[in-house]
Amino acid sequence: MNLSDSQTPPPVPRRISAMEAVLAHLRGAIERGDYAVGDKLPSEAELCRRLEVSRPVLREALRALQTMGLTASRTGKGTFVVSTGPAEDPTFGDYTASDLLEVRHHVEIPVAGYAALRRTPEDLDRLTHLLDRMEQETDTTAWVAMDSLFHLTVAQAAQNPVFRRVIEEIRDALAHQSAFLNDLGGRREQSNREHRAIVEALVDRSEQDAIDAMTHHLERVETTLTAIVRPHRTAPTDPLTEGGEQE
The missing domain is CATH 1.10.10.10 (Winged helix-like DNA-binding domain superfamily/Winged helix DNA-binding domain)
Structure with a gap:
C-alpha cells in the first residue's frame, strides 16, 4: 500500500x-x-x-x-x-493495512468479476437484503459486522470455495479496518453507495462494471486511510480547546 x-x-x-x-x-x-x-x-x-x-x-x-x-x-x-507519530502502516487484527489491501486488490477485484458472471438469484437476494439493512443501520458496530459479511457474500457469489476461505481468513481484519475508517473517516454513507454500485453490476451480469466498482471501492478505502494516517494540515488543531465543530 x-x-x-x-x-x-x-x-x-x-x-x-x-x-x-x-x-x-x-x-x-x-x-x-x-x-x-x-x-x-x-x-x-x-x-x-x-x-x-x-x-x-x-x-x-x-x-x-x-x-x-x-x-x-x-x-x-x-x-x-510508544511513538510521537502515527504508524504509516497501521495494523488491523492480525494484518497490516498494506498487507490487507494488497490481498484485497488481488482477490476481491477479480472475485467481483466472477460473481457477476456466476451469481444466482439467491445470491442477489442475500446481497440486496443485506445492503438494504446496511443503508438503514445507524449503529456503527452493527454496520461494521454487515460490512464484512457483504464482502464475504460477494465471494460466495463467485462460486469458488477458495475465494470464500480467503475472505473468511481476513474477515476479522476487515471488521477492524471498517470500524477504524468509519470512526475516523466517516466512510459509512460513501461505502453504502460503493456497495450499491457493486450489487448493481452483479444484477446486470456485467463483469467489467463489477471489477470497476470493486476497484473504486478499494481505492477509496486506501485514500481515506491515507488521509487519517497522514492528514493534510498546516497546523495542528484541537477541537476540544479551539471551538471545533462537534456532533
Missing part, C-alpha cells in the same frame, strides 16, 4: 463526533510532546473528567490511538505512549 500524498481532492468538511474530538486532542498532545515516549497517559477516570466525555467515548479514542501506533495498553498498568 502506498500511503503517499493522495491526488484526490480533500472531502467536504463534516461535523466531527465526540470520539474524533477526543482522539484529535490526545493525538495532538502526543505529537506536540506533551506526552513523551514512555509516558503513561492519565487514567480513564481522569481523562473523562478533564475532557468531559463518557468512558465509552474515551475508550474508542484510546483504541484508535493504539491502532495508529501511538500508544500501547499494558494490562493492569495503563496506556503508555
Whole structure:
C-alpha cells in the first residue's frame, strides 16, 4: 500500500463526533510532546473528567490511538505512549493495512468479476437484503459486522470455495479496518453507495462494471486511510480547546 500524498481532492468538511474530538486532542498532545515516549497517559477516570466525555467515548479514542501506533495498553498498568507519530502502516487484527489491501486488490477485484458472471438469484437476494439493512443501520458496530459479511457474500457469489476461505481468513481484519475508517473517516454513507454500485453490476451480469466498482471501492478505502494516517494540515488543531465543530 502506498500511503503517499493522495491526488484526490480533500472531502467536504463534516461535523466531527465526540470520539474524533477526543482522539484529535490526545493525538495532538502526543505529537506536540506533551506526552513523551514512555509516558503513561492519565487514567480513564481522569481523562473523562478533564475532557468531559463518557468512558465509552474515551475508550474508542484510546483504541484508535493504539491502532495508529501511538500508544500501547499494558494490562493492569495503563496506556503508555510508544511513538510521537502515527504508524504509516497501521495494523488491523492480525494484518497490516498494506498487507490487507494488497490481498484485497488481488482477490476481491477479480472475485467481483466472477460473481457477476456466476451469481444466482439467491445470491442477489442475500446481497440486496443485506445492503438494504446496511443503508438503514445507524449503529456503527452493527454496520461494521454487515460490512464484512457483504464482502464475504460477494465471494460466495463467485462460486469458488477458495475465494470464500480467503475472505473468511481476513474477515476479522476487515471488521477492524471498517470500524477504524468509519470512526475516523466517516466512510459509512460513501461505502453504502460503493456497495450499491457493486450489487448493481452483479444484477446486470456485467463483469467489467463489477471489477470497476470493486476497484473504486478499494481505492477509496486506501485514500481515506491515507488521509487519517497522514492528514493534510498546516497546523495542528484541537477541537476540544479551539471551538471545533462537534456532533
